[in-house]
Amino acid sequence: MSTADGTDVTPDGAPEGGGTDAATAGAPAKGRAANGAGNGAGNGAGNGAAGAPHRSLASRLVGRAGGTVAQVLLVLVALFWLVPTFGLFVESLRSTEDNNAGGWWKVFSHPSQITASAYSSLLDKPDFVDSFWNTVLITVPATVLVVVIASLAAYAFAWLEFPGRDWLFLVVVALLVVPVQVALLPVAKLYGNIDVGGFKMYGSITGVVLFHVAFGLPFAIFLLRNFFAAIPRDLLEAARMDGGSEWTIFRRVIFPLGGPAIASLGIFQFLWVWNDLLVALVFANTGAQPMTKWLQSQMRQFTGNIDILAPGAFLSLLVPLVVFFAFQRYFVQGVLAGSVK
Amino acid sequence: MAEVDLTSVGKVYPDGTRAVTDLNLSIADGEFLVLVGPSGCGKTTALRMVAGLEDISEGTVTIGGRVVNRVPARDRDVAMVFQSYALYPHLSVRDNIGFGLSLRKLPKKEIREKVDRAAEVLGLTDHLDRKPRNLSGGQRQRVAMGRAIVREPQAFLMDEPLSNLDAKLRVQMRAEIARIQRDLGVTTIYVTHDQTEAMTLGDRVAVMKKGELQQVAPPQELYDRPANLFVAGFIGSPAMNLLHGSLSGDAANPRLQIGGQTLTLPAAVLHERPALASYLGRDVVVGIRPEDMEDSELVEAPEGSGLSSTADLVEAMGSDVLVHFAVEAAQVVTEDTKELARDAGTDVLGHMERPRTDLVARFSPRTRVKVGDPVTIRVDTGRLHFFDIESGASIWGSDAAGSPRKDEG
Structure with a gap:
């Protein structure tokens, strides 16, 4: 990648480093897991020095x-x-x-x-059920789009040579520090001007999704690019020798290997969008509002209507919990073990 | 299966670093060619240019009669075995081996059959459903081989495939690679820095130094007739002893002075090397292989074939004994020997008060020499090597000296 490829050993050197990194990253995780299990079984801290002889x-x-x-x-x-x-x-x-x-x-x-009466009465409210489906309609596309676009972009940033690549990546990194509130007014004005055949961008689910995608992408690209760049170069070259085009390499080698990073990103993005209130408050009208905005609209200043807020909060918690437990095992997997050396 | 030709191939990196210069090689159909040299000599770069993983800056590469300079790696129909094996960690052994075939959209049944056959050749049948991380180093290496074999490519390219294995396994896999290559008869280019691998595997061996080809020849010829100091010092273990000497006498009775001691050369040496006659009365670089020396107490030592010294170090290897000793002759300091010293990890030879060169001799285990003993070494004077001090080129007849850096095959 870099200009340091002066000798014939350097191309070999880079992937070696990557491989070792992956291996060492895997080892402490395993160690911690083992310690955790030991502690759970009541071994206490003693197992940290189990091999040490003659402890008083x-x-x-x-x-x-x-x-x-x-x-x-x-x-x-x-x-x-x-x-x-x-x-x-x-x-x-x-x-x-x-x-x-x-x-x-x-x-x-x-x-x-x-x-369970509070739950059943809440579920009987059609505007709450609508807001639940709105949340789903906002979160799922916003997550899928971010994962797909970011992984493609990250592959290009990590492994394709094109002029201006490093500068472009710097721009992406710089976008990480742009806060959401900076864009609220300009984007609201922009959305207000988009009115195609009766479809108004401002207030629509599409508008909210696009805003989330735009602000999710810089971090997503940054995260995935760094993960992809750590994949040993030999693997990509082997796939190239095996007859893979860039697209095949991405689909059949990079994407499966990026599993843990992609799963983490997916979960994070999902939780952010699911729990978002600010963007929804600004861009979603009542027909497109997600649960967070609906719950907020139920807040009263003096009389707490706890019978709506409490079950509503727990219903909005349910889906993120399911998503988290379904994918959390991908966090800890050391997928690269055994690929090189 | 095809012949591979490199014609004045060169590689210059964008930052101006030159990795390969004017490389000419022609590898016959089914031939096993080994590229050998110290690290950084451009051998891997050359291989990667054939593979299509590296742009070719100069010259042309031809595979099976087709110029492939602009052909991407995936369309060159060559298979590569990587130093790191580069197995796909998320795929089973079966899928790893069959990956290339499935990318070529072969029917599932055919892939299965081919993978099974390759696994049988490599002894991997029991491991087909395992993941690479559950395999030992040797097994991973075999999977990497299987991935190359199964595609039945026009050529195999191997980039130091054995360097990550321990010594014992390396010997075993070396034999296996030789057997597989012979059975399949596929043109193979094999890169290594290990001269033992080069000598044992190659039909021909190409020695490179700093991006330049030094000599291409069958292993035995490389050993017997090295083209220059670098090849002489690189091939053979322990390395050839190189030291200054001066030739005297006449054509019928040539003599060699080494640090005040005189060796009588048989007249046959001059017949073999006609060009040597013009060096009579001049200084030359003398090369003595450790195996061409013996303890004079064990063999008959005719007059004028012995060097006397003191044994500085005696290393018993079991099958033979390595005796280190010094003679009072100047060390050879040229570009070639510096490069050799760098490769061996020793310091560049320093300046000394008195001319003194350390030599290594390989004695029969029956020798009784101990450290510190005076020792007389019988030198097989008919098997000495001579090099020009200035150019480092081997001194032979005028014909052989003319083209040491060309590929003759």
Whole structure:
């Protein structure tokens, strides 16, 4: 890639470095996983030095106690962190009267208060159901478009030679620091001018999607380009020798190998767009509003209508959770292990 | 299967670095040609130009009669085995081997048959469903070979395919590559920095230095008749001893002075090397292979064939004994020997107060020489090598000396 290809050893050197990186990146992850499993089984911190001989009883006790204390502390912090969310969840499962009568912790003494009525009444509201589908209609295209466009662009930035490539990539990196609010007014004006055959860009789902795609792309390209660039060059050259065109190489070698990065990017992008309020507030009209905007419109200044907000919040949480757990295993996979050397 | 021709091929990188200069090689159909040289000598670049992974700056490359300068790698119909193996980590061994075929849209059944046959040749049948990361180094290497074999290409290109294996496995795979290549009869270009691999595998060996071809010849000829100091020093292990000497006497009775000691040369040496006669009375570079020396106590040593010195170091290898000793002759310092020293990782030879050159001799294990013992070394004077001090070229007859850097095959 670089001009340092002066000798015949340099092309070999680059992929070697890449390969080792991938291997070493995989190793600590595995180690951590093993440690985690050991701790879970009650081994404590002692397993970190399992091979060390002749540890005195006192030092072993200290080690084990230290590990246990740290774990207990972490669990406490985690529980503390979860308390408000848990409280909201409990409130979403109680009737309005019960919620007005006392705090959510009363549910422990009166388990019979639990009811799904708030959820069923919420799901009976057509504007909420519409806003749910709007969220889906905004999030899925915004995620798919970003992943597809960014991976193609990232491949070009990483592995295709074309004039001005590095400068163009610098521009992409520079776009990372442009905040969303800078573009709100200009884009709103621009959208206001687009009116093709009755279709108004301003206020439409398409407008929201395009805005999300535009602001998701710089980071997506940056992330994927760096991941693709770490793929050993030999692999691409082998595919080229095997008769692959650039498109085949991308589809059959790069894309599968980029799995972890693409999955991470997909999840991040999905969560960002799903949880976005600002862009929706500016660009979506009532017909195109996603859940976040609908929930916001239900906020009252003085009387909290908790029977709508609590179940609404949890319903909007459900899909991201499913997505996260479906794809989280791709985060930790070291796919490149064994390719070179 | 096809012949591969390189005609005045050169490579200049955009930053002006020159990697290959005026490379002329013609590789016959089915021939096994080894490109060998120290790291950075341009051998890998040359191979990558044939493969199509590197633009050809000068000259033409022809594969099977077709000029391929502008043909992309995927259409050149050659297969390459990479130093790093470059296996696709997300594919099973079967899919790795069959990848090239599936890109060529062969029917599934045919791919299956071909992959099975290749796996059988390579002993991979039991591993076809495994992923590369679950294979040992040797098995990965075999998969890389399988990927090349299965395509039945016009030529194999191999870029130091054995350098990542441990020594024992390397010997084994070396034999296997030789067997497979012989069975398939596919034209092969093999790049290595290991002269043992070069000697054992190649039908012909091309020695390169700093982007320039030094000599192309069958291994034995390279060993017996090196074209210049560089080839002489590079081929052979331990390396040929090079030192200053001066020729004296007359054509019937030539003598060689090495650091105050005199060796009598058989007259046959001058018959073999007519050009040497003109060097009588002049200084030359003398090359002595370690295996052409022996402990004089073990063999009959005629008058004027012995060098006496002291054993500085004795290394028993089992099959033979390497004895290091020094003579009071000037070291050979030329561009070639500097390059050799750099490749061996030793420092460039320094200046010394007295002329002194360290030599290595390979003795029979029956020798009883110990470190510090005085030793008389019997030199096989009929097998000495002579080089011109200025040019470093080997001194033969006028005909052989004329074209050492051309490809004769």
